Amino acid sequence: MSESSRRWIVLAATLLVMALTARLGVWQLSRATQKEALQASVDSRRALPPLAAADLARDATAAADQRHRRIGVSGRWLPQHTIYLENRQRQARPGFEVLTPLELAPGDVVLVQRGWAPRDLHDRTRVPTVATPAGVIAIEARIAPAPARLYSFASDERGPLRQNLDLDAFARETGLALRPLSLQQLDAAADGLSRDWPAPAVDVHRHYGYAFQWFALCALVAALYVWFQLIRPRRRR
Structure with missing residues (x-):
């Protein structure tokens, strides 16, 4: 060459x-x-006035447009369907995110991310005791997508202790008419859970x-x- x-x-x-x-x-x-x-x-939606409970989305498209809006809702907890998502960290501490369905009306349920609790360092399968009041309660919340998914070898998880939760699969499993979104509870409550929700990672x-x-x-x-x-x-x- x-x-x-x-x-x-x-x-x-x-x-x-x-x-x-x-x-x-x-x-x-x-x-x-x-x-x-x-x-x-995200910042502009968070600055908007709280959304009326009657306007909470019922389909996935409307739910995406309402993410990060504040809202006040009332209903009854369904504690028998509480889920504890493990391996969720706060300030480098392992713990659980506690999720409980809230029945807004008969046949109308929304999944609420209630807060975070630390894990028992001696028994990783021991879930925290969370006070769940009976009767109609009112909460302040922020509209959010389902909890972030972590890598997991299990494709079909059952029971209260899980790594991930798919809303559609959970609705089929429980028979609940879940809305295609979740709420992150913001108001203080005597349940021992931390509600220091991390900001969306941009x-x-x-x-x-x-x-x-x-x-x-x-x-x-x-x-x-x-x-x-x-x-x-x-x-x-």
């Missing part, structure tokens, strides 16, 4: 790598812009960090080409 051909191949490879890394950097910036728009949407800064890495790699490739293909040969001559 001639020296001229080799130089053209090196130039083509350099331009290809630079184009690829620059494109990846631009893509990360676009992802950051999308996440910033999502964060702005991770904007992570995308900016990735973009910087790709642009830095693009600049490094360009600098290496200039040094080895232009400056160094001239210095040798």
Whole structure:
């Protein structure tokens, strides 16, 4: 291969790598812009006045539009269907997220994320005792999607102690007419649960960090080409 051909191949490879890394950097910036728009949407919904209980969504599309809105509802707890999601951490402490269905009216139920409780360090299967008042109660809450899923080898979990909970599967299992959303309880209650709910993870800064890495790699490739293909040969001559 001639020296001229080799130089053209090196130039083509350099331009290809630079184009690829620059494109990846631009893509990360676009992802950051999308996440910033999502964060702005979350903040604006949280700032809206509380939603009326009668307006709580009954279908998945409307439920997505109501996420992060505050709402006040009343109903009866169904403690026999309480679920404890394990391996949920708060401040590096292992624990459970406690979920209990709330019957708003006969045949109308919503799943409530009631709060977090620490795990028994000596017996991981021991669930906390949570006070659940009988009769009609009123709670203040925030509309939220179902709890985040963790990796699990079990595809069909049963019983009160679980790793994940799928709303549709839980509705079929219990026969409850669940709405396609859940509520995160906000008001104080004498049940011993923590309601310090983590903010939605938007991770904007992570995308900016990735973009910087790709642009830095693009600049490094360009600098290496200039040094080895232009400056160094001239210095040798």
